[in-house]
Amino acid sequence: MKIIRHLSPQGPAYAALQPDGTARLIEGDVFGYSRPTERSVPLGRRLAPIAPTTIVCIGLNYAKHAAEGGKPPPERPIWFMKLPGAVQNPDEPIRIPRRQASTKVDYEAELAIVLKKDAHNVARADAFDYILGYTCANDVSARDWQRDFGGGQWNHAKSFDTFCPLGPVLVTPDELKNPNALRIRSILNGSVMQDSSTADMIFDVPAIIEFLSADKTLPAGTLILTGTPEGVGFARKPPVWLQPGDTIEVEIEGIGKLSNPVE
Numbered sequence: 268m269k270i271i272r273h274l275s276p277q278g279p280a281y282a283a284l285q286p287d288g289t290a291r292l293i294e295g296d297v298f299g300y301s302r303p304t305e306r307s308v309p310l311g312r313r314l315a316p317i318a319p320t321t322i323v324c325i326g327l328n329y330a331k332h333a334a335e336g337g338k339p340p341p342e343r344p345i346w347f348m349k350l351p352g353a354v355q356n357p358d359e360p361i362r363i364p365r366r367q368a369s370t371k372v373d374y375e376a377e378l379a380i381v382l383k384k385d386a387h388n389v390a391r392a393d394a395f396d397y398i399l400g401y402t403c404a405n406d407v408s409a410r411d412w413q414r415d416f417g418g419g420q421w422n423h424a425k426s427f428d429t430f431c432p433l434g435p436v437l438v439t440p441d442e443l444k445n446p447n448a449l450r451i452r453s454i455l456n457g458s459v460m461q462d463s464s465t466a467d468m469i470f471d472v473p474a475i476i477e478f479l480s481a482d483k484t485l486p487a488g489t490l491i492l493t494g495t496p497e498g499v500g501f502a503r504k505p506p507v508w509l510q511p512g513d514t515i516e517v518e519i520e521g522i523g524k525l526s527n528p529v530e
Contacts, residue, residue, distance in 0.1 A: 461497065
């Protein structure tokens, strides 16, 4: 099922997107019992498919991306967090920071996981039982704050408002049976910047969930960004930074295309 979150007259609501582009009402709580109905609903403005309270991200998780940054493959997953206020809707703008000015804002196409129930000490073999669905994410990053101004830690550089676009839909695992065999791309102003496969992940989806949940509880609704492939802006010669007027897209096989302008 492809789940869309949209702005209905009653507020944010979930619906099941149909192959013909129509949508059907989803009754209940997607983090509990829910089911699509036969009732068609008009779609309002598209929203990020999840409004997470917890965003956990994996860094340097693609072998070729680690290599382009001159880093060896990590022995264990490297993780950091983004603030929930970084979430942005499809088609709405990524805003370059002005008050804490950045001139080196970068894109990162990523597969994102949404957990449907609390996860604690999850075994690899059970990891898929905890997944509500997958969506496209853009882990937008202010590289100057990440590398020069922020003391070497990543959270600040990646948590500015609008720095986590999500969408356009949440695809349930029955429709996306192998998340580690998907083509993933980013496209800047019509030019392909990243073009890889989630098969290049160093730590696959079950390994990520097993590691992150060990002796920790990831609450239902947690969003996990799984890393980005090679082709990011900082590694290009010359570097490519997002500029006002740009449009950046993230496209993942089986999910669709997430598009955001830059301002």
